[in-house]
Amino acid sequence: MSRAPVSSGDRAIGTVAMRWHGGSLELLDQRLLPDQEHWITLEGSAGVAQSIRDMVVRGAPAIGISAAYGVALAARHAGGGDWKTEIKQAIRELAASRPTAVNLFWALQKMEQVFSECHSLEEAVKRLSETAVQIHKDDLSANLAMADYALAHMDASKPFSVLTHCNTGALATGGYGTALGVIRRLHEKKLLKDVYADETRPWLQGSRLTAWELARDGIPVTLNADGAAASILAAGHVRWVIVGADRITANGDVANKIGTYSLAVLARHHKVGFMVVAPSSTVDMALASGKDIPIEEREGEELRQVRGVQIAPAGVKVFNPVFDVTPASLIDVIVTEKGVVSTPNMTGMAGLFS
Numbered sequence: 001m002s003r004a005p006v007s008s009g010d011r012a013i014g015t016v017a018m019r020w021h022g023g024s025l026e027l028l029d030q031r032l033l034p035d036q037e038h039w040i041t042l043e044g045s046a047g048v049a050q051s052i053r054d055m056v057v058r059g060a061p062a063i064g065i066s067a068a069y070g071v072a073l074a075a076r077h078a079g080g081g082d083w084k085t086e087i088k089q090a091i092r093e094l095a096a097s098r099p100t101a102v103n104l105f106w107a108l109q110k111m112e113q114v115f116s117e118c119h120s121l122e123e124a125v126k127r128l129s130e131t132a133v134q135i136h137k138d139d140l141s142a143n144l145a146m147a148d149y150a151l152a153h154m155d156a157s158k159p160f161s162v163l164t165h166c167n168t169g170a171l172a173t174g175g176y177g178t179a180l181g182v183i184r185r186l187h188e189k190k191l192l193k194d195v196y197a198d199e200t201r202p203w204l205q206g207s208r209l210t211a212w213e214l215a216r217d218g219i220p221v222t223l224n225a226d227g228a229a230a231s232i233l234a235a236g237h238v239r240w241v242i243v244g245a246d247r248i249t250a251n252g253d254v255a256n257k258i259g260t261y262s263l264a265v266l267a268r269h270h271k272v273g274f275m276v277v278a279p280s281s282t283v284d285m286a287l288a289s290g291k292d293i294p295i296e297e298r299e300g301e302e303l304r305q306v307r308g309v310q311i312a313p314a315g316v317k318v319f320n321p322v323f324d325v326t327p328a329s330l331i332d333v334i335v336t337e338k339g340v341v342s343t344p345n346m347t348g349m350a351g352l353f354s
């Protein structure tokens, strides 16, 4: 069962996909799952930035946590000469790794604040490592709190099925999950009948990661093609669609994995609940609405090939936005660790922070 980061005698802290050792960060290469469990050891911030860019590590909260560890590594391995410039450069490089998940910028801002208070390299090494570990632990605590809030909101008395999109579990967070954390908790409370997991083309976070995570924890999962979601909802098989988020704006619009918006339209049409689960580090109150969210577009090869196998004509033009924006009007509830916002709007979102 994916749980808290494990702290051991060697001061390691980690999850199923991330291990912090103070002077190095180990990441499980999520590009190779489910058939290969290959770990990469990083000692510099540049390697962490590259790993985020290449999706070795992915998932909004996990991206923020990894970037925080990247800043701590930059301090740990700073040359000692112009250490402040080196750490500032590391923060810039990490900030440029992916544009949509606001958790990345939220975490870097926290690290930058601590860095600005440090008067020596020795102090920076100590405090930046402590801050990164705290960001990790706080995210896990948020995962657990959101699971409690979500179950209270659903107020279920007998098992039901849900549908989820992408991967929002221990692989994508501080160790328990956002939407998948709610699903884990439903299972623990014997309230979960089945989980329909969208395969989530083109990167296949659902088939390669969510199915892997749930199966290894003994949680029931049925993998479905993204295009089958409509029929599953039409047949009345699920009571909730539960998803994560990469950025939530002040009015409650939500950027999440491509395909989330169409799920929200389907859920509303079929009167199925639509729940977004995300820590407050995913909320960007500086953006008024979803139209302002930068949407990442990735390489066309991600659609033309799967694991190097050509599945489309080599030269075909590709449009590959990897996120979309679901308007708040299609969301029944947003669950954060600070509380729940039903029928989200500006007032409700602001209330989380008051």
Ligand SMILES: CSC[C@H]1O[C@H](OP(=O)(O)O)[C@H](O)[C@@H]1O
Binding pocket: 058, 059, 060, 061, 165, 166, 167, 168, 169, 172, 173, 178, 179, 205, 243, 244, 245, 246, 256, 257, 258, 322
């Ligand atoms: C709790 S993960 C949130 C979010 O991140 C994923 O995107 P990616 O796999 O591209 O990093 C997906 O949108 C998840 O819902």
